[in-house]
Amino acid sequence: MRLFDTLIQKLAGIRLTILLCILLALVSLIGTLIPQNLSDTQYADSYGPRAARVIVSLGFGDIYHSIGFVSLLSLLAMNLLACSGKRFPNVWHALRRGHPVPADRKFKSWKNRETLVLSAAGEDLEDRLEEIVSRVFGKSPEQKVCEEDERVLFIERRRYARYGPYVAHLGILIILLGGVTGIFFGFKGSLTLPEGQEASAAWARKTGESIPLGFRIRCDRFIFLQYPSGAPKEYRSEVSLLDEEGTKVMEAEIRVNHPLTYQGITFYQSNYGKVFETTLRVRDRENGQETVVTTELNRPFLLPGDQGMRAMAVAFQEDLRIPAEMVRRTSFSGTSLGPAVRLVTLEEKGFGRPFWILKNPPESDPTKGGDYHFVLEGYRSISYTGLQVARDPGAPLVWAGCILLLLGFLMALLLDHEIFWISTKRQGPKKVALTLAGRGIRHPAVYHSRFERQTARLRKELAPWVKGG
Amino acid sequence: MKESTLIGLSTFIYLASWVSYLVHAAFRRKGPGVAGDVLAVCGLLVQTFAIGLRWWESHQLGIGHAPLSNLYESMVFFSWTMALTYLLVVRRLETRLLGAFVMPLVCFSLASTSLMNQQIQPLVPALQSNWLTAHVFTCFLGYAAFAIAFCFSLLYLLKTRGTPGSGGYLDRNLPGAELLDEFSYRMIAVGFPLLSLGIITGAAWANSAWGTYWSWDPKETWSLIVWLIYAAYLHARIARGWKGKRSAWLSLIGFAATLFCYLGVNLLLSGLHSYATG
Numbered sequence A: 001m002r003l004f005d006t007l008i009q010k011l012a013g014i015r016l017t018i019l020l021c022i023l024l025a026l027v028s029l030i031g032t033l034i035p036q037n038l039s040d041t042q043y044a045d046s047y048g049p050r051a052a053r054v055i056v057s058l059g060f061g062d063i064y065h066s067i068g069f070v071s072l073l074s075l076l077a078m079n080l081l082a083c084s085g086k087r088f089p090n091v092w093h094a095l096r097r098g099h100p101v102p103a104d105r106k107f108k109s110w111k112n113r114e115t116l117v118l119s120a121a122g123e124d125l126e127d128r129l130e131e132i133v134s135r136v137f138g139k140s141p142e143q144k145v146c147e148e149d150e151r152v153l154f155i156e157r158r159r160y161a162r163y164g165p166y167v168a169h170l171g172i173l174i175i176l177l178g179g180v181t182g183i184f185f186g187f188k189g190s191l192t193l194p195e196g197q198e199a200s201a202a203w204a205r206k207t208g209e210s211i212p213l214g215f216r217i218r219c220d221r222f223i224f225l226q227y228p229s230g231a232p233k234e235y236r237s238e239v240s241l242l243d244e245e246g247t248k249v250m251e252a253e254i255r256v257n258h259p260l261t262y263q264g265i266t267f268y269q270s271n272y273g274k275v276f277e278t279t280l281r282v283r284d285r286e287n288g289q290e291t292v293v294t295t296e297l298n299r300p301f302l303l304p305g306d307q308g309m310r311a312m313a314v315a316f317q318e319d320l321r322i323p324a325e326m327v328r329r330t331s332f333s334g335t336s337l338g339p340a341v342r343l344v345t346l347e348e349k350g351f352g353r354p355f356w357i358l359k360n361p362p363e364s365d366p367t368k369g370g371d372y373h374f375v376l377e378g379y380r381s382i383s384y385t386g387l388q389v390a391r392d393p394g395a396p397l398v399w400a401g402c403i404l405l406l407l408g409f410l411m412a413l414l415l416d417h418e419i420f421w422i423s424t425k426r427q428g429p430k431k432v433a434l435t436l437a438g439r440g441i442r443h444p445a446v447y448h449s450r451f452e453r454q455t456a457r458l459r460k461e462l463a464p465w466v467k468g469g
Numbered sequence B: 001m002k003e004s005t006l007i008g009l010s011t012f013i014y015l016a017s018w019v020s021y022l023v024h025a026a027f028r029r030k031g032p033g034v035a036g037d038v039l040a041v042c043g044l045l046v047q048t049f050a051i052g053l054r055w056w057e058s059h060q061l062g063i064g065h066a067p068l069s070n071l072y073e074s075m076v077f078f079s080w081t082m083a084l085t086y087l088l089v090v091r092r093l094e095t096r097l098l099g100a101f102v103m104p105l106v107c108f109s110l111a112s113t114s115l116m117n118q119q120i121q122p123l124v125p126a127l128q129s130n131w132l133t134a135h136v137f138t139c140f141l142g143y144a145a146f147a148i149a150f151c152f153s154l155l156y157l158l159k160t161r162g163t164p165g166s167g168g169y170l171d172r173n174l175p176g177a178e179l180l181d182e183f184s185y186r187m188i189a190v191g192f193p194l195l196s197l198g199i200i201t202g203a204a205w206a207n208s209a210w211g212t213y214w215s216w217d218p219k220e221t222w223s224l225i226v227w228l229i230y231a232a233y234l235h236a237r238i239a240r241g242w243k244g245k246r247s248a249w250l251s252l253i254g255f256a257a258t259l260f261c262y263l264g265v266n267l268l269l270s271g272l273h274s275y276a277t278g
């Protein structure tokens, strides 16, 4: 039980906070020195097999998701919760209780203290003092003592600043909560959309699973603009959103830094490129049956005849180049061969051997394509846009936490809870001693110059009563 | 007048300011110290004009953007914020020796820009964001505050190195050790929220450009490291009463990490921010 108690004590201690901050910094540092998320063989290549084994088994290859790092973060969250949970009630009660009038109404032990001797011949000083103080502090004072010959006024400013650390800490907890929410309830994926085509699902980045969107998105146009120097100026996808039945719901633009959000799913411009559509004329060598097909890459199409044979284009080059050393071994005269498509037939056992078909000259080699003769009649390039697709229900939490964090900082570090006492004591029929005393609770050293300014203003307002002045 | 000429000019003015402060320190005469202040103000004015001119020129070229988009522009801005912060702080000090420490930082960072690509470049799509401007602006204000805190901590350590009260030169001419310590802490208390705002605006930018607010790229991670070090500093100080030497050393470590976050990551590590080496 004792052990448990000390454990709780330590968990709620600020020493642990400091230790955790430094440990997290060190572990993060390791993550920036070792490239993250490479494959085991890549680590072996750059560090040698032994070191690579150490890196992989310690989780240094994906350090920010390793058990060690996540434990440190969780410990930090618990530390934060325990410590603030322990102290906050004290601060709350202390602030509710208010400030009793110090026994020594001359505030002898206070660092920021000033005494003025006033002549109170006219009785209006006592009446006007409150009004003057309100003007200087922008807030009416509280009367703590009101006796025949002694009065004590009290002003308290920015009491809320005392809650700063707790607001900042709450902000951090909410940010962490938002991060966890995003990991468990969100997804990150991507989508490749050729112009004119639509999709109703994205591909998850990590698992490669298909994630249904709940609606359809179509790329109407992709536009790439350049500066005169050739540097990229703008990538823009013009898209339409369609409901499940295919009715258009809206049109929108997606640019870098200008994502599109629809039904909680956000699309970000990520990359772009070209895909090709080729037109092929295919003839059955035996019976002369012919078809013309227009096809994209990696989409099987039917061959003529009724055997149901299929083929597929797997690559396309606008200008096929073959390595120089291969040129010598073939009958081709140059390395630049013009447009060419690489085809493969789909047989029962699997894929046949892939082969290139040139546009010029039309293929005449009878060994290519087996029973079929292929001619590349034409081709067309289609731009595609690459979009990142994400849903992150944790993001609003993260931003809310950030705002709390900043507010908390402002309150904890730059503002202060100040108290100010003003006591007047009648010392004779025409003489009043006035004592001013102030304190900045959390940043006493910073408070001094404020005290000087406040008392200077009070002195100026009180000038008509100052003795001999 | 060309912007790069003005930047060169302001480098020399800051250099003259530094020399004045050194003369002030060596001969204990007030005159050179005041000259140092005046020169620093002149340098800042010329540099401010140069930055404004660059901004205006970018609009003339039809690719207008705040000059905060590449390594050259950020370095010019970094030295500007340091000079400005120094001038704001020095008014509250009864010593000008701080200038002998801050001005070399301003001079060297500004002089290093002559080695960088100074062309005004159009912004590639990823950089076309107001978040980016806010991000760079707040980060560098924070860095400048840490730089000044670093100088205070250095002065503190120098002051307390020998036996305190030994009557040595620094002992007589520097403000009290407690004041140096306090100023260092105050600069960090200002720099820390600024850095936090910098990190948050950076995350907002990453979120609108790439769809993730945090991707553990080296620059992000290093800014977190810096943040954690100063968080440790603040907690040690506020809640455990660390003062003086230990806290001064943490401030030096924090600034070393800040410099690495700014320069080391760009030069030695690669990541999303590697555009900034341009």
Ligand code: HEM
Residues within 6 Å of the ligand: A012, A013, A014, A017, A021, A076, A077, A079, A080, A083, A084, A087, A088, A164, A165, A166, A168, A169, A172, A408, A409, A412, A413, B231, B235, B238, B239
């Ligand atoms: C990194 C995560 C953080 C952790 C784990 C953490 C933890 C703690 C703990 C355990 C305490 C002592 C208990 C208390 O007084 O509430 C504390 C105090 C404090 N923290 Fe944090 N904190 C973190 C971040 C921050 C940040 C970013 C700030 C920014 C201003 C901050 C400001 C403060 C202040 C001012 C105190 C002193 C409270 C007092 O003395 O009453 N903390 N923190």
